Amino acid sequence: MGMIEVRDLVKQYRGAKTPSVDGVSFGVEKGEFFAFLGPNGAGKTTTISILTTTLAKTSGEVKIAGYDVDKEARRVREKVGIIFQQPSLDPQLTAEQNIRFHACLYGMCGYRPTFKLMPAAYRKRVLDLAEIVGIQDALFKPIKKLSGGMQRKLEIIRSLIHTPDVLFLDEPTQGLDAVSRRGLWEYINDVRNQYGTTVFLTTHYIDEAEKVDTVCIINRGKIAACCSPDEMKRTVQYDPTPKVCLPSLEDAYVEFLNRTGREAA
Amino acid sequence: MSALALTRKKSRLFRELNTVLTVMAREITVFLKSPGTAIMSLAMPLVMMGMIGGNLMQNMAGGLGFEFGQFMLVGMLVNMLFMITSTGMASLVDDHEIDFNQEMLVSPVSRYSLVVGKILGGSFGAIVSMAGTLIVGLIMGNTLPFGKLLLILALSPLMCLSGGALAMIVIGLIKSKKTASMAVMLISMPQMFLSGAIIPIGNSSGVLMILSRLMPMTYCLDLVRAVVYAGTPEYDSVVMFNPVVNFAAIAALTVGCLILGTFFFAQSEKNR
Numbered sequence: 001m002g003m004i005e006v007r008d009l010v011k012q013y014r015g016a017k018t019p020s021v022d023g024v025s026f027g028v029e030k031g032e033f034f035a036f037l038g039p040n041g042a043g044k045t046t047t048i049s050i051l052t053t054t055l056a057k058t059s060g061e062v063k064i065a066g067y068d069v070d071k072e073a074r075r076v077r078e079k080v081g082i083i084f085q086q087p088s089l090d091p092q093l094t095a096e097q098n099i100r101f102h103a104c105l106y107g108m109c110g111y112r113p114t115f116k117l118m119p120a121a122y123r124k125r126v127l128d129l130a131e132i133v134g135i136q137d138a139l140f141k142p143i144k145k146l147s148g149g150m151q152r153k154l155e156i157i158r159s160l161i162h163t164p165d166v167l168f169l170d171e172p173t174q175g176l177d178a179v180s181r182r183g184l185w186e187y188i189n190d191v192r193n194q195y196g197t198t199v200f201l202t203t204h205y206i207d208e209a210e211k212v213d214t215v216c217i218i219n220r221g222k223i224a225a226c227c228s229p230d231e232m233k234r235t236v237q238y239d240p241t242p243k244v245c246l247p248s249l250e251d252a253y254v255e256f257l258n259r260t261g262r263e264a265a
Numbered sequence: 266m267s268a269l270a271l272t273r274k275k276s277r278l279f280r281e282l283n284t285v286l287t288v289m290a291r292e293i294t295v296f297l298k299s300p301g302t303a304i305m306s307l308a309m310p311l312v313m314m315g316m317i318g319g320n321l322m323q324n325m326a327g328g329l330g331f332e333f334g335q336f337m338l339v340g341m342l343v344n345m346l347f348m349i350t351s352t353g354m355a356s357l358v359d360d361h362e363i364d365f366n367q368e369m370l371v372s373p374v375s376r377y378s379l380v381v382g383k384i385l386g387g388s389f390g391a392i393v394s395m396a397g398t399l400i401v402g403l404i405m406g407n408t409l410p411f412g413k414l415l416l417i418l419a420l421s422p423l424m425c426l427s428g429g430a431l432a433m434i435v436i437g438l439i440k441s442k443k444t445a446s447m448a449v450m451l452i453s454m455p456q457m458f459l460s461g462a463i464i465p466i467g468n469s470s471g472v473l474m475i476l477s478r479l480m481p482m483t484y485c486l487d488l489v490r491a492v493v494y495a496g497t498p499e500y501d502s503v504v505m506f507n508p509v510v511n512f513a514a515i516a517a518l519t520v521g522c523l524i525l526g527t528f529f530f531a532q533s534e535k536n537r
Contacts, residue, residue: 014536054371056535077373088364092295104287105372107280111287 292386353387384429433526
């Protein structure tokens with residue numbers, strides 16, 4: 001049984017003439033690192049929203065960890081963690097208060113009015129995660145006073161604190177500096193190794209998808225390709241003569257989109 | 266160890282109650298961090314009780330068969346609970362704008378717990394306004410016995426839940442701040458005038474009578490007045506229904522509005 005099973009998924013927004021996601025099917029195995037790539041407006045965020053139960057689909061079948069997103073939405077929500085594309089923090093709370101809110105909603109611990117009164121296990125986990133992403137000094141500052149990059153790091157902590165089985169990362173490194181990006185990926189790899197977490201990534205930094213198990217490209221709401229990064233690189237050789245070295249995934253991705261765009265035209 | 270200790274299975278009931286508490290605590294924290302909101306909550310009674318109420322007392326209070334000042338004070342107390350809780354519910358639109366609703370809706374908890382937590386949290390500001398109303402009433406020479414005040418305070422969560430649930434029906438469907446502000450007025454004003462908060466409705470008839478009977482605040486007010494006027498000669502001229510009828514009507518209307526409002530809210534966020 002796959003961790004994510006998507007079959008003939010269609011989503012057409014109200015008033016839209018064409019579907020944003022049009023008959024998409026793919027599967028992700030437990031522990032797999034899966035990159036869902038595509039140009040702006042291709043349908044990536046729409047797909048993630050449906051997979052995380054925050055958006056209703058028009059038709060098709062979606063299962064997460066064997067649970068149907070419509071009929072067993074609560075079970076699905078227990079299994080997933082997400083970093084949304086847009087920041088979703090409460091700017092009036094402090095960084096730690098935002099994490100506490102999330103931890104309590106996930107039933108990790110009972111709500112207490114201050115950090116000091118929260119269980120020791122919670123406090124340790126928050127401090128450990130804050131150190132990993134480098135926001136320990138900003139933990140008790142209001143969100144309003146944090147930079148965009150700091151807020152992103154906080155969202156990363158929040159999405160991981162309940163150790164989800166499937167982690168959805170919708171452009172997680174947008175706005176992060178190079179050091180933070182590297183730190184984040186090292187940590188996510190640690191989490192994957194330690195807990196066998198399945199990671200579903202969308203990103204416009206194609207180099208971040210170099211080490212994934214599967215790359216799936218969505219374009220104009222349809223799946224254009226789904227294979228390993230190496231396979232994709234081989235598929236889109238620029239020259240008729242095979243090169244000794246494979247192109248980078250980004251080269252292959254851009255070439256692939258150009259080619260499919262030309263074919264569609 | 267820490268992750269395992271934290272993710273240990275908690276009962277469903279614990280999680281839902283914890284959600285109500287967490288969402289409520291967030292609303293209170295945000296209220297306390299917004300001096301403007303706190304000042305408005307205290308200024309509102311000055312306008313409602315001091316100006317509108319004071320004017321009515323001076324010009325319309327004769328020949329009613331009961332002391333209008335106390336009648337209106339009770340009306341204003343309940344009106345404040347309804348109005349401020351409804352205003353608090355409009356913060357759902359703010360949460361939508363900052364995408365915080367996504368964070369709440371992706372969590373594995375009941376939508377009802379989220380909404381009830383939101384209403385109870387919003388009622389904190391309403392209680393502050395209620396205290397403000399009492400102070401203004403005191404200055405105007407209208408007071409209530411301490412024991413009766415405690416009883417009103419004990420009933421206030423029910424009043425807030427009722428007001429918040431009613432507001433959810435409209436606000437659950439709204440996505441813009443401007444529309445939300447207008448919606449709050451649309452909910453509050455008819456309640457204030459048709460439910461008997463400041464104008465007795467014992468002689469209402471026709472459409473106005475039907476509308477007043479459909480409003481949860483009518484029963485909330487009547488229940489509170491039944492508590493305040495219990496054992497007094499004015500009871501029969503002030504209280505319209507048996508308290509049991511009031512309680513049943515409040516419960517039925519609140520549950521109905523809560524189910525409908527929460528459904529609208531969840532659906533409008535999910536079905537785009």
